[in-house]
Amino acid sequence: MSRVNPGAYRAASARTIQNEPGVRDSVGSATRTFDANRVRAFGQIDSERWRDWARDVKTHALTNLDRYLEEAEMRLLANGAHVHWAESADDALRVLADVVARHDIRSAVKGKSMLTEELGVNDHLEQLGVRVRETDLGEYIIQLLGEPPSHIVGPAIHKSLDDCRRLFHAHLGTAPDATPETLAAAARDALRQDFLAADLGISGGNFLAADTGTVALIENEGNIRLSTSLPRVHVAFVGIEKIVPRLEDLSGLLQLTARAATGQPIGNFVSLIQGPKTNEEVDGPEEVHVVLVDNGRTELLADDVAWEALRCVRCGACLNICPVYRQTGGHAYGWTYSGPIGAIIAPGMLGLAKALPLPHASSLCGACVDVCPVRIPIPDLLLHWREQAVEEGLTTTAETIGLKAFTALAERPDAFSAAGALLRWTPWSAAGRSLPILGGWLQERSAPHPSQKSFRRLWEEGIE
Amino acid sequence: MTMRVALFATCLADQFFAEACADAVRLLRHLGVDVDFPERQTCCGQPAFNAGYKAEAARMAAHTLSVFEDAEYVVLPSGSCAGMIRSYYSEISDEGPALDLGKRTFELSQFLVHVLNVETLGRGLSGKTVAYHHGCHALRELGxxxxxxxLLSGAGAQVVPWEADKECCGFGGLFSAKLPEVSAAMADRKLDTLPNVDFVTSGDGGCLLQLSGRSQRRRVGASGVTTPFRHIASALWEGVG
Structure with missing residues (x-):
C-alpha cells in the first residue's frame, strides 16, 4: 500500500497543525465527546472487573491461537462457509480476486472495516473493475473525498458539518445549508441503490467465536447488516487476533467494546454470521467466505512484550483520550491504525525501522492506560519499542552521543554540576537553534530562564 | 525524634527552579523537618529511560540508589522524577533496594499530606486565584x-476550575524537542483553556518550562503579559504566610 508512511509523521503532523486548524477543532471536539460518553458508560458497570475479564479472555485466546483458529475453521466449514488463510495482504487480495472472477462480480458494498483498509481492498477491487461502495456514513464521506480513515471508529472525525454540507451539495445535490438529518437521508437514498445493485458484500469481523464459527459484527447504521445479507456473496476479512473461544464470550465483549468506543451499552446492530443461508432461510448470501488474515500479526505475537497489543478490540478509546492524537487526527500517522494503538502495533506489523518515529509520538502521559477495555499497557509497549530502537541502532548519532555523555556526567557529581553551570550561562536564544535538542525546543518556545544560581550553590551558601 | 528528609532537587529544578527548591527546604524546616541535601545526587535517569536508553537509565538509577541509600525519606519537587523512582527503578536495578527506595520516595505535596499529615499551612495565599496543572506522572503514577x-485551598487560594487541568502539557522530556510541533499544539490547548488567574502552579518543573516557554512565545509581538507560572514549592511556602 502506497499510503504506508509513518516515517513522515513529524512533517505530516506539523502540516496538519499549521495549515488545517479545522482538523484539530473537529477531532478535538469529537474525541472529547466520545470520551465523555465512555466515562459515563464505564460508570454504569463495574468496569474494572469487566476489563480484567476481557483482558483474560483475549489473553487466553491469543495464547491458544492455533487451537482456536482450527476449531473456528472446522465449525465454519461445517456451517457451509468457505475458509481461507491469508499470510499476507497479497494472499488476502488473491482470495478476493478469485471470488470476483468466479462470480463475475461487478459491484460490491462494504461495511466499515479497518482490516480491509490495511489490506488495500478498495484499490484492488477497482483494479479488478469492480465498483465498490463504502456504506458506513463516515466511510462514505471519506470515500467521496478520496481520503483514508482518520479514526478507527469515526473515519471522518476530522471533517466538520460544513465540510459534509459542501461535499454532499456537490455530490448529492443537497442544499448548501442542509441539516445533518437531511444529509444522512440523502446518503441513505444514494446508498440504497448501491445495496440493491451489489452482488458482493464485504465486511470485517469484530470477533470470531471458535466454538460455533461465528463472525460477530458491531455497528450503528444497519449498513453492515445489509452488506452481509443482501448481496449473493459475502466475504468477511477477519484478523487472526479476533478469535475468542466461545459464543458466550461475545456477550461481555460486545458490550464492553461498545461502551469503550462510543459509550453505548451495545451497538445498534449486532450481526452474528455463521455461514450462508440455509434452504429454509429467505435472506442471506448464498456463499460466505471467511478470510483469516495474518499480515504481520504472528510477528507481533512473537514479540514477548508487545504481543499484548493483539488483545486490541479496535474501540478507539485510546485515540479519544490521547492528547497527541487529538492535535492531528489519524492521517499524520501515515498508516491505517493511528493513535497510541497504531504506534504500538506498527513496529511489530510493519517492522520497527519502517514504523519509526511512531513509538516516539507520545509524551508517555499514560491517559490511555485508564481507558483500554482490554488493559493493554500502552506506555510500557511504547517504551519497549523505544528500547528496541536503541538496541537496533535506529537512533540518531547526536541523540546517542548526547545521552551517553549525559549518563557519564551523571555518574560524576562534580562534573555534572560544572556542566550545569555551563548550561545556565549558555546564551540559549542565540546559540541554541542549531543544536539537536535545543533547536527543537526553541522552534516553538521562548528560551527558558535558568536560575541565577543553582540550588546546589544556594545550599552551599546556606538557605535562610 | 526529628524527622529527616533528603531533598532530591532533581537536575532540572537544580538549574531552573533553584529558588523553588530553596522554598521546599524552608517549607520543610518550617514544618519541623531536618533537611539534608546529599551532594552526590545528579539525575534520576528518566530522560534516558523514556528515550529507550535502558542501560544508561540503569546506571543513573544505580547511582541514585547509592546516594539515597541511608535516607529516611526522599522528597522531590517533581512528580515525574518521583514516579520514575517509584514505578520504574525496580525494572532496571536491584529489585529489593529499588522497591525499598520507592517506598521512601515522595513528591513534595504528597509528602506533606500523607507523611506529615499537613492539613493547613497558613493563610498566605488569601485572595489569590490559582490554576493547578496536574503533571501526568504525579497524577497517574503517584496518584x-x-x-x-x-494545600493551596487550605492556604487561602481560590483554585479556579480549568477544563484541561488533567491533560498533558506536551512536555514529555525529549518528546518536546523531537516532535516540537505536536508538543506545542498540546501546550496551546492548555493555554487556550487557561482561566484568568493570578498564577499557574504545578509540581513539575518540566511542565512549567513547557507552558511558560510556549506562553511567552505566543505573546511575542503582542502587548499582554503572560500569566506567571510558579513551582508549587514556592506557592506553598508563600501559603505559610
Missing part, C-alpha cells in the same frame, strides 16, 4: 490528585 489542591 497525587487532590493533595496539592487541598
Amino acid at each position: 497525587v490528585d487532590s493533595e496539592p489542591i487541598a
Whole structure:
C-alpha cells in the first residue's frame, strides 16, 4: 500500500497543525465527546472487573491461537462457509480476486472495516473493475473525498458539518445549508441503490467465536447488516487476533467494546454470521467466505512484550483520550491504525525501522492506560519499542552521543554540576537553534530562564 | 525524634527552579523537618529511560540508589522524577533496594499530606486565584490528585476550575524537542483553556518550562503579559504566610 508512511509523521503532523486548524477543532471536539460518553458508560458497570475479564479472555485466546483458529475453521466449514488463510495482504487480495472472477462480480458494498483498509481492498477491487461502495456514513464521506480513515471508529472525525454540507451539495445535490438529518437521508437514498445493485458484500469481523464459527459484527447504521445479507456473496476479512473461544464470550465483549468506543451499552446492530443461508432461510448470501488474515500479526505475537497489543478490540478509546492524537487526527500517522494503538502495533506489523518515529509520538502521559477495555499497557509497549530502537541502532548519532555523555556526567557529581553551570550561562536564544535538542525546543518556545544560581550553590551558601 | 528528609532537587529544578527548591527546604524546616541535601545526587535517569536508553537509565538509577541509600525519606519537587523512582527503578536495578527506595520516595505535596499529615499551612495565599496543572506522572503514577489542591485551598487560594487541568502539557522530556510541533499544539490547548488567574502552579518543573516557554512565545509581538507560572514549592511556602 502506497499510503504506508509513518516515517513522515513529524512533517505530516506539523502540516496538519499549521495549515488545517479545522482538523484539530473537529477531532478535538469529537474525541472529547466520545470520551465523555465512555466515562459515563464505564460508570454504569463495574468496569474494572469487566476489563480484567476481557483482558483474560483475549489473553487466553491469543495464547491458544492455533487451537482456536482450527476449531473456528472446522465449525465454519461445517456451517457451509468457505475458509481461507491469508499470510499476507497479497494472499488476502488473491482470495478476493478469485471470488470476483468466479462470480463475475461487478459491484460490491462494504461495511466499515479497518482490516480491509490495511489490506488495500478498495484499490484492488477497482483494479479488478469492480465498483465498490463504502456504506458506513463516515466511510462514505471519506470515500467521496478520496481520503483514508482518520479514526478507527469515526473515519471522518476530522471533517466538520460544513465540510459534509459542501461535499454532499456537490455530490448529492443537497442544499448548501442542509441539516445533518437531511444529509444522512440523502446518503441513505444514494446508498440504497448501491445495496440493491451489489452482488458482493464485504465486511470485517469484530470477533470470531471458535466454538460455533461465528463472525460477530458491531455497528450503528444497519449498513453492515445489509452488506452481509443482501448481496449473493459475502466475504468477511477477519484478523487472526479476533478469535475468542466461545459464543458466550461475545456477550461481555460486545458490550464492553461498545461502551469503550462510543459509550453505548451495545451497538445498534449486532450481526452474528455463521455461514450462508440455509434452504429454509429467505435472506442471506448464498456463499460466505471467511478470510483469516495474518499480515504481520504472528510477528507481533512473537514479540514477548508487545504481543499484548493483539488483545486490541479496535474501540478507539485510546485515540479519544490521547492528547497527541487529538492535535492531528489519524492521517499524520501515515498508516491505517493511528493513535497510541497504531504506534504500538506498527513496529511489530510493519517492522520497527519502517514504523519509526511512531513509538516516539507520545509524551508517555499514560491517559490511555485508564481507558483500554482490554488493559493493554500502552506506555510500557511504547517504551519497549523505544528500547528496541536503541538496541537496533535506529537512533540518531547526536541523540546517542548526547545521552551517553549525559549518563557519564551523571555518574560524576562534580562534573555534572560544572556542566550545569555551563548550561545556565549558555546564551540559549542565540546559540541554541542549531543544536539537536535545543533547536527543537526553541522552534516553538521562548528560551527558558535558568536560575541565577543553582540550588546546589544556594545550599552551599546556606538557605535562610 | 526529628524527622529527616533528603531533598532530591532533581537536575532540572537544580538549574531552573533553584529558588523553588530553596522554598521546599524552608517549607520543610518550617514544618519541623531536618533537611539534608546529599551532594552526590545528579539525575534520576528518566530522560534516558523514556528515550529507550535502558542501560544508561540503569546506571543513573544505580547511582541514585547509592546516594539515597541511608535516607529516611526522599522528597522531590517533581512528580515525574518521583514516579520514575517509584514505578520504574525496580525494572532496571536491584529489585529489593529499588522497591525499598520507592517506598521512601515522595513528591513534595504528597509528602506533606500523607507523611506529615499537613492539613493547613497558613493563610498566605488569601485572595489569590490559582490554576493547578496536574503533571501526568504525579497524577497517574503517584496518584497525587487532590493533595496539592487541598494545600493551596487550605492556604487561602481560590483554585479556579480549568477544563484541561488533567491533560498533558506536551512536555514529555525529549518528546518536546523531537516532535516540537505536536508538543506545542498540546501546550496551546492548555493555554487556550487557561482561566484568568493570578498564577499557574504545578509540581513539575518540566511542565512549567513547557507552558511558560510556549506562553511567552505566543505573546511575542503582542502587548499582554503572560500569566506567571510558579513551582508549587514556592506557592506553598508563600501559603505559610
